[in-house]
Amino acid sequence: MKPLVIFRHAPGEGPGYLGEVLKRRGVPFEMICVDQGQAMPSTVDAWSGLVFMGGPMSVNDPLPWIGQATGLIRAAREQDLPVLGHCLGGQLISKALGGTIARNPVQEIGWGPVTQVAAAAGRRYFADLPPTFEVFHWHSETFSIPEGATLVLTGPHCRHQGFVMGRMLGLQCHIEMTARMIENWIGNTEDHALGSTASVQTAEAMRTGMDHRLAALHRVADAIYGVWLDQLCG
Numbered sequence: 001m002k003p004l005v006i007f008r009h010a011p012g013e014g015p016g017y018l019g020e021v022l023k024r025r026g027v028p029f030e031m032i033c034v035d036q037g038q039a040m041p042s043t044v045d046a047w048s049g050l051v052f053m054g055g056p057m058s059v060n061d062p063l064p065w066i067g068q069a070t071g072l073i074r075a076a077r078e079q080d081l082p083v084l085g086h087c088l089g090g091q092l093i094s095k096a097l098g099g100t101i102a103r104n105p106v107q108e109i110g111w112g113p114v115t116q117v118a119a120a121a122g123r124r125y126f127a128d129l130p131p132t133f134e135v136f137h138w139h140s141e142t143f144s145i146p147e148g149a150t151l152v153l154t155g156p157h158c159r160h161q162g163f164v165m166g167r168m169l170g171l172q173c174h175i176e177m178t179a180r181m182i183e184n185w186i187g188n189t190e191d192h193a194l195g196s197t198a199s200v201q202t203a204e205a206m207r208t209g210m211d212h213r214l215a216a217l218h219r220v221a222d223a224i225y226g227v228w229l230d231q232l233c234g
Contacts, residue, residue: 002048003028004232007069009055009088010035012184016176017218018051021225027232040068044075048232049082049167052089054174058141059091059101070096073168082167082231087139090162090170094143097165104142104158109194110201111213112137114153114161114173121164122152128223134216135161135173138185142172157199167231175221179210 073096085093153162195202
């Protein structure tokens with residue numbers, strides 16, 4: 001099997017729990033650290049699928065690699081390669097497919113629910129999950145649903161939490177979180193920026209019941225990642 005390629009856009013936003021899933025399933029993967037200046041590949045021919053992680057930047061920023069990333073996503077679409085995006089990664093997929101990224105009505109940070117939208121496109125990913133389940137959030141922007149894509153997840157503070165187009169799955173929320181990642185994100189955020197609104201939790205709230213919440217989140221991730229990985233191209 002060709003390896004999967006994972007694009008990291010910030011030092012603290014690597015594959016997280018996804019990396020554990022890949023190792024457990026024996027899926028070969030390589031990581032391109034965009035944050036360290038590693039070059040984007042010119043084609044998608046070497047990969048079985050593409051994964052885009054999160055990052056603090058906006059896809060509307062004038063960064064040269066953003067156009068390269070969206071070009072790779074369009075190339076993957078033409079070749080029917082699976083593509084998965086987390087938060088910024090989901091926004092990159094939306095942008096590549098003709099969607100727009102704009103400020104969400106509120107900033108969303110911490111644990112919060114998402115609800116399945118009744119759509120055939122999402123059933124294969126969420127069939128083993130309850131109608132509403134908890135995930136992790138850390139964003140101030142959100143994506144539109146590109147023409148031809150289907151909204152599959154929604155939430156009380158952000159309407160567009162996930163969409164599907166063919167073998168592409170774009171998520172606004174985070175399912176890849178580990179305790180280390182959460183602590184790293186909290187540690188890199190000013191205290192006054194946390195717990196300031198109904199949709200932004202305090203550090204204490206994010207840490208409350210973390211082990212139990214992460215175990216539940218990883219069960220969600222196992223279900224979603226399992227379906228997506230079964231689509232990888234040899």
